[in-house]
Amino acid sequence: MSDISHNVRSASAPNAFYRAAWRWHFYAGLFVVPFLMVLAVTGMMMMYIGYIDGRDGEKITVSVPQDGQPLSVSEQASQALKQHPNGVVVEWLKGRTENNVSVFRLKADGVQSMVAVDPYTGDVVESWDRRKGWYDFADGIHSDLLLGTPGDRLLEIAAGLSIVLVVTGLYLWWPRDRSFVQSVVPNLTARGRDFWKGLHSSIGIYVSVILLAFLITGMAWTGIWGSKIVQAWNTFPAEKWNNVPLSDSTHAAMNHGPVGEVPWTLEQTPMPASGSGSGVSGTREGAPVTIDSIADLAAAIGFNARYRISYPQGDTGVWTINQDTMSSDAEDPFSDRTVHIDQYTGKILASVGFADYSLAAKAMAVGIPLHMGLVGLWNLVLNTLACLSVIFLCVSGVVMWWMRRPKGAALRIIAPKTPENMPHWRGAMILMLFLSLAFPLAGVTLLTVLALDYVLVKRIPVLRKAFG
Incomplete structure (x- = not known):
């Protein structure tokens, strides 16, 4: 000039x-x-930390034995709990490929930690405090x-x-x-x-x-323009869930610190509640509703690669199966999906996929992973x-x-x-x-x-x- x-x-x-x-x-x-x-x-x-080292252990690999048969998720969880005998399992993250570890999020004495387990032997490969790494420092x-x-x-x-x-x-x-x-x-x-x-x-x-x-x-994601204006007008309406009872908690309660872990459009949506008898067919009839039967259900309804299962929290809490590109679960935003299951009956209470989002929510579901550099090397x-x-x-x-x-x-x-x-x-x-x-x-x-x-x-x- x-x-x-x-x-x-x-x-x-x-x-x-x-x-x-x-x-x-x-x-x-x-x-x-x-x-x-x-x-x-x-x-x-x-x-680059996410691409090279991963955010939640998704880059840790193990050797796959000849038979290639993993232990049940409950057995893997038991091995993970040996790291924190007084803890409880909060979430299971399935490995993206056959040679990736299973990762369990544990909570003990108010502190959350992550434990990577070899799914074939049950050996603990690595453990670390949750959200305490360089990725999380930069994200903060x-x-x-x-x-x-x-x-x-x-x-x-x-x-x-x-x-x-x-x-x-x-x-x-x-x-x-x-x-x-x-x-x-x-x-x-x-x-x-x-x-x-x-x-x-x-x-x-x-x-x-x-x-x-x-x-x-x-x-x-900001507190005024994002939360009060754009997100509030594009929050997924829980009324679409066939009149299932709703919890006092929203999906945002599943986040931890500044890191978003649930789809943007669901953060302000109330969680469904267990214990009503509502819902549609879910886990195998007559089988106990456990992490193993929920994992079987996830496979049966089309979840693949990496996804996560959150354990019920409290008497009205639900099992939640979630696959979200924003959380490095996949490289295809159109595959994002969240399913909630009653912890007592195993019935599916709610299922939300990319196709169910509003236009703005779809734009965010694609835009956020692109913003984070998660949709491939390009x-x-x-x-x-x-x-x-x-x-x-x-x-x-x-x-x-x-x-x-x-x-x-x-x-x-x-x-x-x-x-x-x-x-x-x-x-x-x-x-x-x-x-x-x-x-x-x-x-x-x-x-x-x-x-x-x-x-x-x-x-x-x-x-x-x-x-x-």
Whole structure:
């Protein structure tokens, strides 16, 4: 971008709007650059730790004997419990392939741990504290900066402002005095700020669609826009479950910390309750309802590869069979499925698959695994390039700002100047109103900045000098 002329009064309206967009692009970037850097780095950490080492022991392998006959799940669970004699089994994760371990989640004295068991010999291969690894550390930062609710709100604001950054960036990039090819291919022979501007613009246009997808799917987990608005309107209606009794708990109770483990559309849906006699045919009639009969039912109704079975919690709790791409169970989001079984009768109380989701929930069921890089090696490579591009955009934006600053401006922010012949409130307020309705926290933040910029920065000489 060329430096702004001091004679802003004589600027044409399109030029003035361009300069106003540049100022808002600068303000949005000023806030979001550190957050985008953190999200890109922690996102790559999670993807590669998950791909190489796994999140829940899914990468641990064993030798398959000639007969290839695994022990019953109950026998494997008994072996796992020897690691924690006072514990109870909370969940069983079936191995994705024949040579993968079975993993049991145990709870003892309020602490949860994971035990990997050789399904053929019952030997304990490995055990670890649940959600205490590097993956979970990175996920904690990625989810809420390890700050809980305040961190969640900061990241929601950053994501909303990042959308402003993308939209204003596209407007600034739009070819006006050059060909489309010149707009997407950087001039590598340029020097100085023009060189950085060319790379910033070209890489920005390539990554803009992926970045928008990242931002939307990431914001769907946030506490205001995600939980209160989008997710609330797209929660699966429990009324579809043929009038089965409902628990006071929602599916979100099955999550642990910031890590989502149940489908997005089910998090706010009440769990069905056992003990009513409702439901349809499930486990084999006359057989006791145990982990073994539930595992047999899972195989009979089409669950394969990796899936998980959660044990009933409490007198009205249910057995839950779940396969979810978001949890690294499969690479096909369309195979996601959740089934609840009465712990007393073995009847199926509820069954929800991808086809039952709303349109937004289907988009999230596909978008979240893509966001996490779980849909194959190609997805991992694409997301890596996207994360590296985001890091470059942040660095190059800072470099361009630094190169634009005049000498002796160490304590000045040097925001792009506001064109005085631009109706400041009219265009900006339309954008702010839209953002306030679509993304409340980001909208409120921008309205605040707009007010400060208009009321204080323009009228207080010290602030006008610092920003201008």
